[in-house]
Amino acid sequence: MNLLDLGERIRTLRKQKGLTQAELAEKAGISRATLSKLENGLIAQISVVTLAEILNALGYELDIIPINPFASEE
Numbered sequence: 001m002n003l004l005d006l007g008e009r010i011r012t013l014r015k016q017k018g019l020t021q022a023e024l025a026e027k028a029g030i031s032r033a034t035l036s037k038l039e040n041g042l043i044a045q046i047s048v049v050t051l052a053e054i055l056n057a058l059g060y061e062l063d064i065i066p067i068n069p070f071a072s073e074e
Helices: 003-016 021-028 032-039 048-057
Strands: none
Touching: 003 032, 003 048, 021 032, 021 048, 032 048
8 A cells, every 4th residue: 555545545534533634633643734745645654653643543553464575475
């Protein structure tokens, strides 16, 4: 998933929860401008901690499943 897709999903979840960007940003401890850039695909990178805070503020948890890029596919 790229950051544009991620931003669109966050926007959808935010709207489903009836939150404004300002409200979600405050709950997540980030600026509204950062959230806006994320939702619009204008941010180059985001930390896992920040993403976890946003999802937590939306009532979700970040679940990371590590993969081994060097594992052979048989």
